[in-house]
């Protein structure tokens with residue numbers, strides 16, 4: 001079965017602990033990934049080369065790899081260089097996701113996609129708008145994700161709702177549609193599929209214990 005077919009209709013668990021928190025260690029990321037697969041995840045999204053290598057050794061499901069960088073002069077964070085993409089492939093990623101927004105960056109988006117395809121892997125475009133997705137498809141991306149909706153100046157909003165409208169717009173394009181970003185409950189994930197997503201990626205609600213605990217702690221304090 002092709003990698004997209006393995007993911008279709010499934011949940012992707014994004015195992016990204018809070019930066020520099022107590023769970024931000026490769027062996028813990030690998031353990032979270034194995035637990036997510038045991039719970040039924042069809043695929044994983046893993047950040048960083050060490051985390052990816054540690055996880056790859058234990059699981060057979062498709063892995064979406066990313067490298068996040070905090071650059072002083074740019075808000076673009078997800079797989080911003082050709083070199084990062086190549087290293088993710090060497091570390092065992094089946095899919096490499098990259099920032100597909102139109103924001104300025106050092107390496108050209110099309111060069112990152114070309115490196116991913118040259119390495120025999122699949123490119124996933126982390127988009128913020130339908131225009132990002134159209135450009136990414138023309139450049140060779142197989143998967144278009146709603147990942148960055150709400151996280152750019154152009155799309156920033158003031159609520160925590162996922163972007164169902166963008167899923168519906170993506171559905172009209174001829175591509176694999178990944179719902180990603182703030183699908184914080186099974187009900188929201190189910191609605192993403194109903195809106196036309198091929199698969200749903202969930203991160204914070206599964207693997208950021210500090211964040212989930214904060215939701216509950218706040219709810220209890222208010223009641």
Ligand SMILES: CC(=O)N[C@H](C=O)[C@@H](O)[C@H](O)[C@H](O)COP(=O)(O)O
Nearest residue numbers: 014147151180181182183202203204
């Ligand atoms: C915007 C950005 O940098 N998103 C990142 C992409 O890898 C992650 O921080 C998110 O956790 C991931 O997209 C899953 O989303 P959520 O945690 O909302 O389920």
